[in-house]
Amino acid sequence: MATTLRSIRGVVPLLDRILVQRMKAEAKTASGLYIPEKNVEKLSEAKVLAVGPGALDKDGKRITPGVAPGDRVLIPPFGGSTIKIGDEDYLLFRDSEILAKLTDEK
Amino acid sequence: MATTLRSIRGVVPLLDRILVQRMKAEAKTASGLYIPEKNVEKLSEAKVLAVGPGALDKDGKRITPGVAPGDRVLIPPFGGSTIKIGDEDYLLFRDSEILAKLTDEK
Amino acid sequence: MATTLRSIRGVVPLLDRILVQRMKAEAKTASGLYIPEKNVEKLSEAKVLAVGPGALDKDGKRITPGVAPGDRVLIPPFGGSTIKIGDEDYLLFRDSEILAKLTDEK
Amino acid sequence: MATTLRSIRGVVPLLDRILVQRMKAEAKTASGLYIPEKNVEKLSEAKVLAVGPGALDKDGKRITPGVAPGDRVLIPPFGGSTIKIGDEDYLLFRDSEILAKLTDEK
Amino acid sequence: MATTLRSIRGVVPLLDRILVQRMKAEAKTASGLYIPEKNVEKLSEAKVLAVGPGALDKDGKRITPGVAPGDRVLIPPFGGSTIKIGDEDYLLFRDSEILAKLTDEK
Amino acid sequence: MATTLRSIRGVVPLLDRILVQRMKAEAKTASGLYIPEKNVEKLSEAKVLAVGPGALDKDGKRITPGVAPGDRVLIPPFGGSTIKIGDEDYLLFRDSEILAKLTDEK
Amino acid sequence: MATTLRSIRGVVPLLDRILVQRMKAEAKTASGLYIPEKNVEKLSEAKVLAVGPGALDKDGKRITPGVAPGDRVLIPPFGGSTIKIGDEDYLLFRDSEILAKLTDEK
Numbered sequence: 001m002a003t004t005l006r007s008i009r010g011v012v013p014l015l016d017r018i019l020v021q022r023m024k025a026e027a028k029t030a031s032g033l034y035i036p037e038k039n040v041e042k043l044s045e046a047k048v049l050a051v052g053p054g055a056l057d058k059d060g061k062r063i064t065p066g067v068a069p070g071d072r073v074l075i076p077p078f079g080g081s082t083i084k085i086g087d088e089d090y091l092l093f094r095d096s097e098i099l100a101k102l103t104d105e106k
Numbered sequence: 107m108a109t110t111l112r113s114i115r116g117v118v119p120l121l122d123r124i125l126v127q128r129m130k131a132e133a134k135t136a137s138g139l140y141i142p143e144k145n146v147e148k149l150s151e152a153k154v155l156a157v158g159p160g161a162l163d164k165d166g167k168r169i170t171p172g173v174a175p176g177d178r179v180l181i182p183p184f185g186g187s188t189i190k191i192g193d194e195d196y197l198l199f200r201d202s203e204i205l206a207k208l209t210d211e212k
Numbered sequence: 213m214a215t216t217l218r219s220i221r222g223v224v225p226l227l228d229r230i231l232v233q234r235m236k237a238e239a240k241t242a243s244g245l246y247i248p249e250k251n252v253e254k255l256s257e258a259k260v261l262a263v264g265p266g267a268l269d270k271d272g273k274r275i276t277p278g279v280a281p282g283d284r285v286l287i288p289p290f291g292g293s294t295i296k297i298g299d300e301d302y303l304l305f306r307d308s309e310i311l312a313k314l315t316d317e318k
Numbered sequence: 319m320a321t322t323l324r325s326i327r328g329v330v331p332l333l334d335r336i337l338v339q340r341m342k343a344e345a346k347t348a349s350g351l352y353i354p355e356k357n358v359e360k361l362s363e364a365k366v367l368a369v370g371p372g373a374l375d376k377d378g379k380r381i382t383p384g385v386a387p388g389d390r391v392l393i394p395p396f397g398g399s400t401i402k403i404g405d406e407d408y409l410l411f412r413d414s415e416i417l418a419k420l421t422d423e424k
Numbered sequence: 425m426a427t428t429l430r431s432i433r434g435v436v437p438l439l440d441r442i443l444v445q446r447m448k449a450e451a452k453t454a455s456g457l458y459i460p461e462k463n464v465e466k467l468s469e470a471k472v473l474a475v476g477p478g479a480l481d482k483d484g485k486r487i488t489p490g491v492a493p494g495d496r497v498l499i500p501p502f503g504g505s506t507i508k509i510g511d512e513d514y515l516l517f518r519d520s521e522i523l524a525k526l527t528d529e530k
Numbered sequence: 531m532a533t534t535l536r537s538i539r540g541v542v543p544l545l546d547r548i549l550v551q552r553m554k555a556e557a558k559t560a561s562g563l564y565i566p567e568k569n570v571e572k573l574s575e576a577k578v579l580a581v582g583p584g585a586l587d588k589d590g591k592r593i594t595p596g597v598a599p600g601d602r603v604l605i606p607p608f609g610g611s612t613i614k615i616g617d618e619d620y621l622l623f624r625d626s627e628i629l630a631k632l633t634d635e636k
Numbered sequence: 637m638a639t640t641l642r643s644i645r646g647v648v649p650l651l652d653r654i655l656v657q658r659m660k661a662e663a664k665t666a667s668g669l670y671i672p673e674k675n676v677e678k679l680s681e682a683k684v685l686a687v688g689p690g691a692l693d694k695d696g697k698r699i700t701p702g703v704a705p706g707d708r709v710l711i712p713p714f715g716g717s718t719i720k721i722g723d724e725d726y727l728l729f730r731d732s733e734i735l736a737k738l739t740d741e742k
Contacts, residue, residue, distance in 0.1 A: 002147045003180070004129060005208065011180065012207045014172045019206070023640060041638045044719060052206075058164060058694060066650045074639070074647065074728075076717055081182055081205055083150060092180075092205050099717055099728050100655070100688075101648040102641065108253045109286070110235060111314065117286065118313045120278045125312070158312075164270060187288055187311055189256060198286075198311050214359045215392070216341060217420065223392065224419045226384045231418070264418075270376060293394055293417055295362060304392075304417050320465045321498070322447060323526065329498065330525040332490045337524070370524075376482060399500055399523055401468060410498075410523050426571045427604070428553060429632065435604065436631045438596045443630070476630075482588060505606055505629055507574060516604075516629050532677045533710070534659060535738065541710065542737040544702045549736070582736075588694060611712055611735055613680060622710075622735050 005085045013052035016065055016095040020046035020075060021088070045102065046075045046091065054095070065095040072102040111191045119158035122171055122201040126152035126181060127194070151208065152181045152197065160201070171201040178208040217297045225264035228277055228307040232258035232287060233300070257314065258287045258303065266307070277307040284314040323403045331370035334383055334413040338364035338393060339406070363420065364393045364409065372413070383413040390420040429509045437476035440489055440519040444470035444499060445512070469526065470499045470515065478519070489519040496526040535615045543582035546595055546625040550576035550605060551618070575632065576605045576621065585625070595625040602632040641721045649688035652701055652731040656682035656711060657724070681738065682711045682727065691731070701731040708738040 005011070013019050023045040027035050048071040054062035067073055076099060080091040111117070119125050129151040133141050154177040160168035173179055182205060186197040217223070225231050235257040239247050260283040266274035279285055288311060292303040323329070331337050341363040345353050366389040372380035385391055394417060398409040429435070437443050447469040451459050472495040478486035491497055500523060504515040535541070543549050553575040557565050578601040584592035597603055606629060610621040641647070649655050659681040663671050684707040690698035703709055712735060716727040 002131065002149050003151050003208075004131075004149060005151075010209045012209055014204055014206055015202060017205060025638065025640075043638050043640065045639050045641075056169065057696060060163060060167075060169070061696075063692065063696070074717075074719060081180075083180060083205075096651060098650055099653060099719075100650055102639075103646045103648055108237065108255050109257050109314075110237075110255065111257075116315045118315055120310055120312055121308060123311060162275065166269060166273075166275070187286075189286060189311075214343065214361050215363050215420075216343075216361065217363075222421045224421055226416055226418055227414060229417060268381065272375060272379075272381070293392075295392060295417075320449065320467050321469050321526075322449075322467060323469075328527045330527055332522055332524055333520060335523060374487065378481060378485075378487065399498075401498060401523075426555065426573050427575050427632075428555075428573060429575075434633045436633055438628055438630055439626060441629060480593065484587060484591075484593065505604075507604060507629075532661065532679050533681050533738075534661075534679060535681075540739045542739055544734055544736055545732060547735060586699065590693060590697075590699065611710075613710060613735075 002084050008049060008083075008085050008088070008090055011050060011083070011090075013050050013092060015052050016055035016063065017052045017092045018048060018065060018067060018073075018095055018098060019050040020048050020073065020091050020093065020098075022046045022075070022091065023072075044074050044077060044099075046073055047071070048073055049090070052095075063095075067095065067098055067101060074099040074102065108190050114155060114189075114191050114194070114196055117156060117189070117196075119156050119198060121158050122161035122169065123158040123198045124154060124171060124173060124179075124201055124204060125156040126154050126179065126197050126199065126204075128152045128181070128197065129178075150180050150183060150205075152179055153177070154179055155196070158201075169201075173201065173204055173207060180205040180208065214296050220261060220295075220297050220300070220302055223262060223295070223302075225262050225304060227264050228267035228275065229264045229304045230260060230277060230279060230307055230310060231262040232260050232285065232303050232305065232310075234258045234287070234303065235284075256286050256289060256311075258285055259283070260285055261302070264307075275307075279307065279310055279313060286311040286314065320402050326367060326401075326403050326406070326408055329368060329401070329408075331368050331410060333370050334373035334381065335370040335410045336366060336383060336385060336413055336416060337368040338366050338391065338409050338411065338416075340364045340393070340409065341390075362392050362395060362417075364391055365389070366391055367408070370413075381413075385413065385416055385419060392417040392420065426508045432473060432507075432509050432512070432514055435474060435507070435514075437474050437516060439476050440479035440487065441476040441516045442472060442489060442491060442519055442522060443474040444472050444497065444515050444517065444522075446470045446499070446515065447496075468498050468501060468523075470497055471495070472497055473514070476519075487519075491519065491522055491525060498523040498526065532614045538579060538613075538615050538618070538620055541580060541613070541620075543580050543622060545582050546585035546593065547582040547622045548578060548595060548597060548625055548628060549580040550578050550603065550621050550623065550628075552576045552605070552621065553602075574604050574607060574629075576603055577601070578603055579620070582625075593625075597625065597628055597631060604629040604632065638720050644685060644719075644721050644724070644726055647686060647719070647726075649686050649728060651688050652691035652699065653688040653728045654684060654701060654703060654731055654734060655686040656684050656709065656727050656729065656734075658682045658711070658727065659708075680710050680713060680735075682709055683707070684709055685726070688731075699731075703731065703734055703737060710735040710738065 023043045025040045080093045083090045129149045131146045186199045189196045237252045292305045295302045343358045398411045401408045447467045449464045504517045507514045553573045555570045610623045613620045659679045661676045716729045719726045
């Protein structure tokens with residue numbers, strides 16, 4: 001949904017929510033031809049932009065989220081809440097919904 | 107639903123409920139033209155008007171809500187209970203449903 | 213559902229149940245014209261008539277309800293159990309379903 | 319469902335189950351005319367006939383039911399298990415499903 | 425479902441399962457006429473044949489079932505697992521599904 | 531689903547899973563006539579082939595399964611995961627889904 | 637869903653997630669004839685490639701997953717999240733969804 005924000009930097013996730021932006025697939029083939037936008041497959045990769053302080057456990061202590069700003073992660077194909085800022089879409093997931101971190105390949 | 111209230115100030119949320127009012131989108135384009143009301147996209151931004159004392163944890167202690175009156179927040183696209191006072195709509199969410207706080211952009 | 217009761221005063225809610233009566237909307241416009249009953253919008257305001265002793269927590273102790281007889285409250289648009297006494301309808305909600313208390317407006 | 323019982327007195331509810339019999343509505347109008355049976359509205363009032371020893375809490379102790387044999391109670395419009403003995407119907411509810419006790423009206 | 429068993433005596437219920445056999449309704453009217461089998465109403469009465477050692481509570485201790493072999497009980501109209509031995513049907517319920525014990529009528 | 535296994539002996543169930551093989555019904559009548567395979571009723575009897583180490587309780591300790599390899603058991607009519615090895619079907623159930631043990635009939 | 641990854645080695649599962657690759661069925665019959673790809677039955681066998689650190693128990697400690705990289709396992713026929721890297725599909729399951737380990741057959 002739309003917001004009046006001019007930048008994503010003012011969004012501070014609550015509890016165990018993780019703010020991510022989905023990586024955009026190349027809209028060009030390997031040989032340099034442009035692919036029409038509707039044919040570009042959505043990626044399940046995203047970049048973590050901001051991380052909430054963590055959900056509360058049964059004793060009222062914060063459960064530290066498993067990811068940090070800057071992390072590249074795999075996100076599930078469904079779920080999450082979309083936020084629109086200008087023309088960009090962002091997503092909020094719960095920490096436990098993030099599938100995996102992506103590291104530099106060994 | 108309707109009420110006999112003349113002002114929202116008399117509403118005291120119970121438990122972990124958060125009373126918010128959704129921000130209204132500009133009904134004008136950047137160049138000053140008016141947009142018909144049904145074309146104005148609803149915003150997912152809201153202002154916190156009042157905050158309940160918090161839900162009870164398993165030991166009977168209050169869990170302090172994560173937002174406070176005056177906060178600007180992101181609300182989910184669905185859910186919440188609508189209250190109508192005069193011509194204005196207000197919403198009650200549970201604290202854990204509020205997605206993020208919005209701060210002055212850095 | 214119907215009862216053989218002649219008065220609501222004999223109803224003693226169990227556990228965390230709250231007995232309320234919905235406020236009736238004015239069936240007259242501001243200028244004094246009568247509104248046909250089916251056009252009168254139902255209000256989400258109610259008056260608390262009686263309060264159960266509270267649900268039991270995991271240690272068997274009562275959780276004191278958040279409202280008291282005489283309180284004006286906001287009730288959710290759905291749910292609750294209806295009791296009919298004569299021509300009047302009453303509602304039983306669980307304590308945690310009551311959305312907010314209404315105080316004298318400041 | 320049917321039973322071979324000749325009397326309800328042999329039914330001993332288990333755990334938190336409450337055996338009740340629904341009160342029958344008057345099949346006569348105030349002026350003494352008989353109302354055809356299918357037009358008699360079912361009442362939500364019932365009399366408690368027998369009470370189980372209570373469900374077990376997490377420590378294995380019985381949770382004393384909130385009603386006792388002889389109590390008049392409000393029962394929910396749906397749910398419960400019906401037992402038929404001869405031509406009479408009886409109902410078994412769980413203790414927490416009973417909405418309220420009815421006392422002599424003050 | 426069918427089994428290769430020749431007798432129900434070899435069935436030892438696990439956890440909180442209760443093995444019962446439904447009582448058969450008289451297929452004769454009071455005046456001695458035979459009722460066709462499909463018109464004989466199923467009874468909600470059953471006899472307990474065997475009882476599991478009980479489910480485990482959160483500390484790993486057995487919760488003693490509320491019924492014992494030989495008890496006559498009321499069973500719910502739905503649920504349970506059917507076992508067929510020869511031409512006889514038996515039912516396995518969980519202990520908490522048994523509604524009531526039936527005692528000799530007082 | 532299919533596997534590349536040549537024998538079921540290499541399957542080691544995890545947690546509280548129980549590997550069983552359903553008993554096959556006689557495809558012959560008592561008088562020695564063969565029954566076409568599609569008319570042979572599936573049995574609810576099975577033989578336990580392997581047993582997982584048990585699920586973890588809330589303190590991280592294993593809950594010992596109630597059955598052991600070699601046991602004959604009653605399995606529920608639905609559920610479980612099927613594994614195919616060659617032409618044979620095997621089933622994995624959770625320990626708590628097994629209905630009863632079958633012993634030599636007394 | 638697609639990724640920009642060139643290799644699966646950079647995927648680090650979070651919590652109790654297990655990254656596996658399904659074994660491919662022989663696309664040849666025993667006598668050496670090729671089976672068209674759509675007729676090759678999917679296998680329920682998979683190889684564990686990477687294992688998350690474990691879910692958190694109620695005291696915040698990690699629950700060690702029951703499988704390790706290199707294990708051959710049985711996976712359930714449904715569920716899991718698919719990741720595509722180049723032309724290969726990988727799957728992420730939760731630890732408790734893995735049915736069994738496969739060992740060298742005895």
